[in-house]
Amino acid sequence: MKIDSLPIPISLRTKYSALGITELYPPQAKCVEAGLFNRKNQLVAIPTASGKTLVAEMAMQKEISDGGKCLYIVPLKALAAEKYEDFSGKEVKVGIATGDPDQRDEYLGRYDIIVATSEKTDSLLRNRAEWLKRVSLLVVDEIHLIGDPSRGATLEMVIAKLRYQNPNLQIIGLSATMGNPEELANWLNAALVTSEWRPVDLREGVYYNGAIHFHGSERILQTPKKDDDLNLLLDTAEEGGQCLVFVSSRRSAEAYAKRAAVVLKKKSEALDLYAEKIAKADTTPSGKVLANSVKNGAAFHHAGLPRAAREAVEEGFRKGEIQVIASTPTLAAGLNLPARRVIIRDYQRYEAGVGMNPIPVMEYRQMAGRAGRPRLDPYGEAVLIAKDRDAVDVLFEKFIDAPAENIASQCQKENELRNHLLALITTGFAKNRAELDGFMEKSFYASQKAVHRRLDRNIGKALSYLIESGMITEETGGELLGTSFGVLASRLYLDPETASLIRDILGKQETFSAFGMLHLLCMTPNMFRFYLKASDERLVDEVFSERGDELWCEELSEEFFAAVKTALVAEAWCEEVPEDVICENFGVGAGDIHAVVENLRWLMHASARIAHEFAPRFDTDVRDLEIRIENGVKEELLPLITLRGIGRIRARRLFDRGITTPEDLLSAEPKDVVGILGTVLTKSVLEQAAKKTGRTLDAVPLLIEEEAVPVKASETKPQKTLFDFGE
Structure with a gap:
């Protein structure tokens, strides 16, 4: 199907032509035939690199030419920035929304396409951004993440609210392979478009004893090194290809990059420039390892790196200078970084209380799907590494030949249900129990199976909690109303338990403790906590012994002590301790410091609003600490x-x-x-x-x-x- 035959703006056709895109891939043509330009809902479940983004862009440009407005939802901020760049410069106005969670950002209404994370979109709905009512086309990238334990419920509720609010909304869901796409398509009232076609042939195999074993064939490799993962890299490098190597931990990623740098020894002025950028962006020991590795054509990539360092690695890889990236699985979930060969070295992951478990098949597919660069590689290879002969057959059975898992709604979780029911009530989506039940009965959760009795019980429990915590009231006649506290918590995008904990503990204190405040916030459900290593235990015990009177929370648990470590990192940042020293003292990365500070900045802002209402004596203290967190300064620099x-x-x-x-x-x-x-x-x-x-x-x-x-x-x-x- 030729691009020139499609009802898209001439300016877009011209852009595609300049990029050498004159004809649709077969899966893209199937989307057009299924009513893409006739405003039909679609669930597009096709392999990575087979052109899902182009399908969405064509539909959005057509919608805009007809007077519509488009919202493109992504799971990650980095992916939002990537898509913003993709859609910009093509005769339409593109905006991006990933910022503070309690803003309406009405200025976004002037754009034709708004790229946003699901959490930001949920926040905009809670704060009643008027422009959302004018959205006529919703694209949801990585829609299979509706089954993700950490963010699935939010994505599901965002889709449900937008469908409720905008009855004529067209929805396009873009997905990797999943086990039950029919269920999701039925819920969306969407045509299901599936395909196994890829622009670059994907070969999946298992490496063992000097050979990659494929179905019906094998490829013998030279084995100059004793390590399988290095031999696979050198084989690809000799052909002029690049590798992605997926490992289970940050430490493993860094160790592999160091070993790869030794055997590659690639040199260029461009690599030296990337190494300089990285050394400037990350002065920690980890940053120095990365810079030295990049000088020789190897790199690692994980969330512990600051953004500038990650971006340098990504750019160097895209431009073909960096030969290999060793990464934790986060890289597979978002960014467009294909490679000739993908090596899945670690296919088990440690889970607390369980031990080592195989990664999900969907995660393997995400990794394997990165193999093969369109228009650059004749093929792509995804290779697992077996430890013995018996493991070869097991890996084929468990990963290569296995169906992807079914995705399931996450709205059954009690804390998620409380959070989203509060938002439904305080924003007027549901004014009484009948409307609440009616809204939830249209959820993906309710559509999956006969859950009405369980759903009814869970809704009742969640409402009881919200009433007891003073967030909603049930009036005579059954009307549900958000209290001023409930409205505030919802607009601040706080978990109800977080808001209640901050209000209750602040209200009890007679004197302010900055460390106690930081620890309190690190104890809340909205805050991630650092993993407590064996080497941390002595430090945390000493702090608890010497500074226990500064802490406000009394429940001694694993979470309590992990929160102590996290609060110590935040406190060090506020005391102007250099990043490299913080990283060395606590065994964290520069990116981790950023994540802690950014999360605490939001929670401190929310706490200031709550303190103003319920503990006004701490107004100044909380706001001063908020400024210190945001800027990383001692109290003496506040003026x-x-x-x-x-x-x-x-x-x-x-x-x-x-x-x-x-x-x-x-x-x-x-x-x-x-x-x-x-x-x-x-x-x-x-x-x-x-x-x-x-x-x-x-x-x-x-x-x-x-x-x-x-x-x-x-x-x-x-x-x-x-x-x-x-x-």
């Missing part, structure tokens, strides 16, 4: 850090010069301030300081007037913080 343009580094340099307050800035020698801030920023900061102190700036110092150039307020860019570099 300076609130001036726009002054970040943690400049504030510290000013403080060390004896300039500690806005008043000091106004009375300091201009050359001292200019030496730290530069001419233009100094002018802006002095004007802010004068306004903050209520003083008039009779005359801007001559030195500044002479050297300054006219500058708009919007051009005075603030110093970058950790949030500019993290995922």
